[in-house]
Amino acid sequence: MNRQRLDIAVVGAGMVGLAQAALLAVRYPQFQVAVLEAAETLPEVAPDQYDPRVVALTQASYELLEEVGAWALIGDRACPYTEMRVWDAEGTGSVCFNSRDVQLPNLGHIVENNVVVDVLRRRVEQLPNAELITGFRLESWWRDCGQWHLQPRSDRINDVEGSERNPDVLRARLLIGADGVRSRVRDLLHIRCTETNYHQTAMVCVARCSEPHHHTARQRFLREGPLAFLPLAGLGDENHCAVVWSADDELARELVMLDDAAFALNLEKAFESRLGTVEEVGERFAFPLRARHAESYFGPGAVLIGDAAHSIHPLAGQGANLGLQDVRVLSEEIGRALKRDLEPSDNSVLARYQRRRRGDNAATLKAMSTFKSLFGAGELHWRWLRNTGLSMVDASPLLKKRIILRAMAV
Ligand SMILES: Cc1cc2nc3c(=O)[nH]c(=O)nc-3n(C[C@H](O)[C@H](O)[C@H](O)COP(=O)(O)OP(=O)(O)OC[C@H]3O[C@@H](n4cnc5c(N)ncnc54)[C@H](O)[C@@H]3O)c2cc1C
CATH class of the missing domain: 3.30.9.10 (D-Amino Acid Oxidase, subunit A, domain 2)
Incomplete structure (x- = not known):
């Protein structure tokens, strides 16, 4: 793969970034997709031990x-x-x-x-138009003529001993930030985050x-x-x-x-x-x-997905699922752009992705905060409300069905 002519660079090889790269590579074989990961190696799966996360x-x-x-x-x-x-x-x-x-x-x-990350890594490595580049911590960038020039942390560039591994500056047309809660991509785009500390x-x-x-x-x-x-x-x-x-x-x-x-x-x-x-x-x-939500999901030629865009309380176990829905919707919008002869990095494409995802994610973040407050309240009337609520849901097959189907679709 020519690292100077990538179509899409995904920053971060967590489960969301790897899933994004794999889905784009599978759906659009004409694209060259690379995942840039700061760590030298990804977590291994022990055959006789569970990962607690x-x-x-x-x-x-x-x-x-x-x-x-x-x-x-x-x-x-x-x-x-x-x-x-x-x-x-x-x-x-x-x-x-x-x-x-x-x-x-x-x-x-x-x-x-680590099992999810491992199987996605293996798929990315198998796909002919996708590549995982480890040991690349994105530090800075510049953009000209619609191309991103992505630079890793400088100590790697000057690392003479490891020069054969030197990833040098990469070039890509669309940049996808999947680099987690402390996203460097988000910082470089000057996108602010609202934050709730629980x-x-x-x-x-x-x-x-x-x-x-x-x-x-x-x-x-x-x-x-x-x-x-x-x-x-x-x-x-x-x-x-x-x-x-x-x-x-x-x-x-x-x-x-x-x-x-x-x-x-x-x-x-x-x-x-x-x-x-x-x-x-x-x-x-x-x-x-902490709950965090990026005020915008995109900047010129770059877009945020997964925890880089939003992170929520794990009480409903939805963080990764929301991130994987970002992956699905962004892939759909890129497919739609291709049919219309638009660049995948076009502002209108990224804005449509944001419109389809940000409201949904905000609603889930809000619901989690409300849940957390409701179940953390000790006053009698709140206790009565949540216990009655739980029992009411339990007694209503229709309501239960709706809740399950809604939760499964995330
Ligand atoms: C206790 C707990 C329990 C949870 N339980 C659930 C659950 O049951 N269900 C659920 O859906 N979700 C759950 N979540 C949330 C879920 O784990 C996260 O939403 C999900 O892992 C986020 O994936 P991600 O790929 O967006 O980010 P991450 O997994 O954080 O991956 C980001 C990657 O980017 C890399 N990176 C960072 N900076 C750079 C850089 N500058 N250059 C290159 N690479 C970089 C990192 O090394 C990392 O590999 C839970 C979270 C917690 C804390």
Whole structure:
């Protein structure tokens, strides 16, 4: 591939950037697409160990991964879940969604982050018109005659010893920023972000429980934040779950510092022993929770997708799904531009993408904030409202069906 004549450069080889490159390369074979990644290597998948960071992929995300030929590579590391149980720690309200409610085989799949990244990387590497370039941290750029000139961090350029790996300056017509929450592309475009600090931290780890998960995703709403046990598959039993436990920063700091046995005990108590004893917990990771939304999704010849454009509270597990929807819509808009003899980097193309995605993402961000406030409120009337709400949803098959179908389409 001629790196001086790329059609599209995607910055960031997270799951969203890789999916974007793969989808564009599959749908439009005439394009030369490169993914530029700051890291030297991408995370590996351990055959005997789970990655504690997981995503709950919806039907829409599954279809996208199918289209690019990545789904088949996931194999048994995707855990389909057929049921989702949600309940309130301060009351009797609960709701149970079942795939039977919508006559589908499952509600979605829990897949480890590094598995999704790994299969997408393999697909990008297989496609003749796509290339992954690692060790390229985009630092600066300039644009002339509709071409981006992309420059990595200068210590790499002056790195004489590694000069055979020197990526030099790349040139591309359209730039897609998929470089995550601290997006350099967003900064270089001078796009501002609105930010909400939840003053909460999400702790993630893998837990082995004495009782099997039976392919059910479970979430308990505690005053200090949601606690989810998400079923995992692939290592031969039904006893491992990915835990996502959000709590106020100070409490999370205390919990993370506990030794494994004490943490497991706290976890089991917070989860009301719904899966029996928490027998073992793996390494714990903490993520500060902030919602961010870029004020614009594009600038001249460049566009933002995934966490670079928006990041949300993980309580509904929708961050990656929203990013994959950006991927689908941007690809559609590029296809539409081609039919109209427009440059994919044309402002009107990028503006249409923004129009189709920004409102949707803003609505989800708002819904997550409202949810978070509602479930964090301790006053009696709020407790009554959310418990009644949960029970009402549970008693209404039609409402449940609508909620499930809406959630699966993201
Ligand atoms: C605790 C937690 C739980 C979550 N659970 C879920 C869930 O259940 N379901 C769900 O859908 N979502 C979930 N999410 C959100 C989801 O993980 C993210 O939305 C998703 O991973 C974002 O992917 P991305 O590719 O946009 O960004 P990232 O994964 O952040 O990838 C960005 C990439 O860009 C690279 N990069 C950065 N800067 C540069 C540069 N200058 N040059 C080159 N490369 C660069 C980085 O190295 C990285 O590889 C969760 C998030 C958290 C914190």
